[in-house]
Each structure stands twice: as C-alpha cells, then as structure tokens.
Amino acid sequence: MASDKKRLQAPRGMRDVLPPDSHVVKRIRDICSNVARTFDYHEITTPLVEDVGVFSRTVGEESDLIQKEMYVFEDRGGELLALRPENTAGVGRAYIEHGMKSQPQPVRLWYFGSFFRYDRPQAGRYRQLTQFGIEAIGSNSPSLDAEAINLQSNLYEALGLRGLRLSINSIGTGHTRGRFIEAFRDYLQKYREELSPESQGRLVTNPLRILDSKSETDRAIVLNGPKILDYLDGDETKHFSSVLRDLDSLGIQYEIDSSIVRGLDYYTHTVWEFEPETGGGQSTIGGGGRYDGLLEQLGGDPTPGVGFATGIERIILNMDGQGLLEELTPKPDVFMIPVSEAGYEMLVGVTNKLRKLGVSVRSGELGRSVKALMRAANSSDATIAILAGDFEVKERTVTVKHLRESHGAIVDTQVVLSELAALIKETLLLNKTS
RNA sequence: GUGGGUGUGGCCUAAUGGUUAAGGCUCCAGGUUGUGGUCCCGGCGAUUGUGGGUUCGAAUCCCAUCACCCACCCCA
Numbered sequence: 001m002a003s004d005k006k007r008l009q010a011p012r013g014m015r016d017v018l019p020p021d022s023h024v025v026k027r028i029r030d031i032c033s034n035v036a037r038t039f040d041y042h043e044i045t046t047p048l049v050e051d052v053g054v055f056s057r058t059v060g061e062e063s064d065l066i067q068k069e070m071y072v073f074e075d076r077g078g079e080l081l082a083l084r085p086e087n088t089a090g091v092g093r094a095y096i097e098h099g100m101k102s103q104p105q106p107v108r109l110w111y112f113g114s115f116f117r118y119d120r121p122q123a124g125r126y127r128q129l130t131q132f133g134i135e136a137i138g139s140n141s142p143s144l145d146a147e148a149i150n151l152q153s154n155l156y157e158a159l160g161l162r163g164l165r166l167s168i169n170s171i172g173t174g175h176t177r178g179r180f181i182e183a184f185r186d187y188l189q190k191y192r193e194e195l196s197p198e199s200q201g202r203l204v205t206n207p208l209r210i211l212d213s214k215s216e217t218d219r220a221i222v223l224n225g226p227k228i229l230d231y232l233d234g235d236e237t238k239h240f241s242s243v244l245r246d247l248d249s250l251g252i253q254y255e256i257d258s259s260i261v262r263g264l265d266y267y268t269h270t271v272w273e274f275e276p277e278t279g280g281g282q283s284t285i286g287g288g289g290r291y292d293g294l295l296e297q298l299g300g301d302p303t304p305g306v307g308f309a310t311g312i313e314r315i316i317l318n319m320d321g322q323g324l325l326e327e328l329t330p331k332p333d334v335f336m337i338p339v340s341e342a343g344y345e346m347l348v349g350v351t352n353k354l355r356k357l358g359v360s361v362r363s364g365e366l367g368r369s370v371k372a373l374m375r376a377a378n379s380s381d382a383t384i385a386i387l388a389g390d391f392e393v394k395e396r397t398v399t400v401k402h403l404r405e406s407h408g409a410i411v412d413t414q415v416v417l418s419e420l421a422a423l424i425k426e427t428l429l430l431n432k433t434s
Numbered sequence: 435g436u437g438g439g440u441g442u443g444g445c446c447u448a449a450u451g452g453u454u455a456a457g458g459c460u461c462c463a464g465g466u467u468g469u470g471g472u473c474c475c476g477g478c479g480a481u482u483g484u485g486g487g488u489u490c491g492a493a494u495c496c497c498a499u500c501a502c503c504c505a506c507c508c509c510a
Contacts, residue, residue, distance in 0.1 A: 287509085
C-alpha cells in the first residue's frame with residue numbers, strides 16, 4: 001500500500017513524552033538517583049539490546065515474558081538479539097563480563113531506563129516502559145534483601161506516595177520449590193475440575209502461577225492448600241525471618257502473602273511487591289527479590305544477588321491519582337525584548353554573557369511588536385524582562401522590568417551594562433529565597 | 435492472545451442522516467507610532483483516526499483497519 005496519506009504515529013504502546021511530562025520524569029529520576037546515593041548505590045547503564053540468551057537462559061523459557069512478550073530480531077550479521085524486557089539479567093551479564101567479583105562485595109548498582117515488552121497496551125502498561133531498579137550482587141546476606149526493600153520504601157516515601165502495601169514471601173531455593181510444587185500439584189489434582197481453564201493449563205506448565213490466580217474459585221482452593229513457607233528448610237526459614245526482623249527494626253509495614261511468586265524463574269528466597277491498597281488493573285508499582293542462581297545461569301561463578309524494579313509510568317499514575325504532580329516546568333529567569341535593530345544587536349551580547357553566568361535567558365525575536373513580546377514574556381513566567389532600543393544603546397544601558405511585581409508599583413529601571421550582571425544575580429537570588 | 439468501549443482543529447467540547455462541521459482554550463495579530471498579566475477585536479488551524487460501503491445526501495448507519503481505554507491475561 002502506498003503510504004503517502006498514512007499518518008505516521010508512534011508505535012503501539014509507545015509514546016512521546018513532551019515537556020510538561022518530561023519534567024516530571026526528570027524529577028522522578030533525580031529522586032531515584034538521590035535515594036540510591038544515600039544507600040551508596042552507583043549507576044550502571046547497559047545496552048538496550050542483548051543477546052537473546054541473556055534473557056532466555058535466566059528469565060525462564062516457560063515465562064510469558066520469553067514466550068510472547070519479548071521483541072526478538074536478527075541483526076544484519078545474523079545475531080539473534082532481543083530488546084531488553086527487564087534488567088536484572090543484563091546487569092548480571094555485565095557483572096560477569098567485567099569481572100566485578102574482584103570489587104568489594106556486594107556490588108551495589110542502580111539503573112533507570114527503557115524496557116520493551118510486546119504486550120497489549122492498557123493504562124499503566126506500555127510496550128516501551130521505564131523502570132528504575134537496583135541490584136546488589138555478591139552477598140547472600142539477608143540484610144541486603146532488607147536493604148533493597150528499605151531503599152524501595154524510602155523512594156516511595158521521597159516521592160510522596162502513600163497507601164502502598166508491601167507483600168512479601170519466601171519461595172526458598174530450587175529443592176524446596178521442587179518439593180512444594182510436587183505437593184501443590186498433588187493437592188490441586190483433587191480439584192482439577194473446579195479450577196479455571198487457565199489454571200488447569202498451568203497445572204502442567206507453571207503451577208506456581210496458580211497461586212496468584214484472580215479467579216475466585218481458584219483462590220479458595222489455593223487458600224486451603226499447602227503453603228510454600230511450610231516447606232522451607234532451616235536455612236531458608238532463618239534467612240526469611242532475618243529479613244522480616246530487619247523490616248521490623250526499620251518500621252516498615254509488610255504483609256506475608258504466600259501467593260507472591262513473581263513471574264520470573266530466577267527468583268529465590270525473598271520475593272516482594274509493592275502495590276496501592278486500592279488495587280485493581282495494573283496495580284503492581286514495583287517488585288523485587290533475591291536471585292541466587294542467576295549469575296550461574298549466565299555462565300558466571302555461583303554468585304548471589306538481590307534487587308527490585310519499579311515502573312516509572314505506574315509511579316506517575318499513582319502520583320497523579322494522589323495529586324502529587326506539581327508543575328515542574330522550569331521558568332526562564334530573564335526575557336530579552338529587542339525594541340530596535342540596534343537594541344537587538346546589543347542584547348545578543350548581553351544575553352550570552354548572562355547565560356555564561358548560569359542565568360536562563362529566553363530571547364525575544366526581532367520584528368515582533370514590543371507589546372507582543374511583553375505578552376510573551378509575561379506568559380513565560382520569567383522573573384524579569386530586559387528591553388533595549390536605540391535609547392538604551394546610546395546610553396549604554398538596558399531597561400529592566402520586574403514582571404512578578406504588581407503592575408504600577410515598580411517603574412522600569414535603567415541599568416548600566418557594567419552593573420547588569422550583578423543586579424540580575426542579586427534579583428534572582430532574592431527571588432529564590434523568598 | 436480473548437472479549438468489550440471510545441475516536442470531531444494542538445487541547446476541551448457542540449452538531450434529530452440534510453446548506454460552506456459550531457464554540458471555548460492555546461497560538462499569531464491589532465486596540466495610535468517603544469511596554470505585560472484583565473478587557474475588546476481579528477486571524478491561522480478539521481477533507482470528523484484511516485480505508486471502504488449503504489444513501490439523493492454520512493461526523494452521524496454498516497464493514498474493515500489503526501490507536502487509546504476497560505476486563506481477562508501478564509507484570510512494572
């Protein structure tokens with residue numbers, strides 16, 4: 001089909017982030033970065049694209065993420081690559097590749113970036129999504145699990161989010177999970193007929209997922225079934241209770257929920273999720289867990305790790321719902337208004353001088369009326385406007401006007417060029433402290 | 435992937451199947467020649483998401499498609 005007429009638009013489930021929103025994202029990123037800093041975590045950036053094996057080996061061949069949600073393609077050299085659907089595997093790969101085991105352990109990292117999942121879009125669910133996350137690799141201490149939860153909790157607090165519920169569980173290690181799955185499956189077989197069709201299918205492929213089924217009848221059946229926590233061995237139980245003790249010490253509220261299993265196969269021991277109390281559709285705002293077998297699956301030495309990821313779009317959704325999205329668009333400090341060609345030429349130099357001092361200056365175009373420019377200056381919310389025409393050029397001055405003062409109270413002031421920088425700095429400083 | 439809802443200028447909204455698709459906001463421009471936030475006035479801007487069909491006539495009815503939204507699913 002000829003597509004001359006077809007309007008180009010952003011791909012499904014992907015969107016442009018325009019200025020008012022982009023400032024919100026920037027602000028959230030800053031808060032993430034700052035909270036991570038207080039825990040001495042350091043930023044890592046990994047490629048958006050990885051060898052498909054990075055994910056297929058770790059996330060779990062049976063998982064939906066691999067089965068149907070991953071963007072996979074062959075590059076021109078015939079390499080099978082994937083757009084990253086999550087970042088724990090990529091960070092693990094980088095840890096191995098760069099021999100980070102020779103650094104003091106655990107290595108504490110954070111990231112903020114885009115991820116891709118070929119899923120049917122919905123509010124809070126995108127094909128290109130943004131996540132902030134952390135990984136602490138190289139320690140099996142339960143204190144790191146608690147640290148991750150602590151960091152995540154502090155982040156939500158710093159963002160001002162309220163009413164988030166932390167659900168936590170332990171799924172032990174491979175052996176335990178095997179024993180549990182066996183018992184769980186045996187139990188479910190007795191109710192096979194009553195289970196939802198989806199769950200009947202998962203009985204074979206991935207029984208653990210039946211735990212968080214939303215079907216009422218499934219839930220009722222699961223409720224009376226075996227609990228994974230009862231299958232933990234001594235060490236696993238000790239690990240989990242140690243995490244809980246730390247949370248208690250930190251005053252972090254939590255709820256033990258045996259239905260939390262997380263979707264990705266690499267998790268072990270502690271797993272958790274944060275979601276709004278007013279749950280519903282795309283409710284989970286962030287989740288994490290320990291993944292002691294992951295690095296080995298990637299071809300590295302056995303190395304434990306723990307981390308979480310949280311969805312920026314979902315954070316924004318919840319912040320918006322709680323009225324936390326303030327206007328974050330930065331305002332210019334100064335608005336330049338050329339009144340004549342000579343004035344314009346003089347202002348070009350003055351403008352750049354101020355910019356080099358760190359002042360944000362918007363320049364008004366030559367040729368528009370002074371009235372139009374004054375209107376523009378006003379709607380830009382600049383602190384002051386600077387005008388220059390033939391008169392100012394002759395006197396080597398500019399006219400300074402305070403836009404925030406109530407009109408009529410303050411008259412324009414003529415300022416000699418050599419004193420302008422000092423005056424601007426002083427004015428802006430006063431403005432910020434007030 | 436399954437089922438359903440919606441789709442009118444950049445944004446919000448109007449238009450019993452019947453003339454050139456109406457209004458508000460934004461944007462641009464004027465209201466005496468170099469001065470703003472209120473007000474007044476003017477203007478730019480839409481083949482009604484796209485493509486077909488029914489009809490003398492379609493924004494309106496039908497089909498398809500795309501996008502968003504809801505539930506499922508999945509997860510962030």
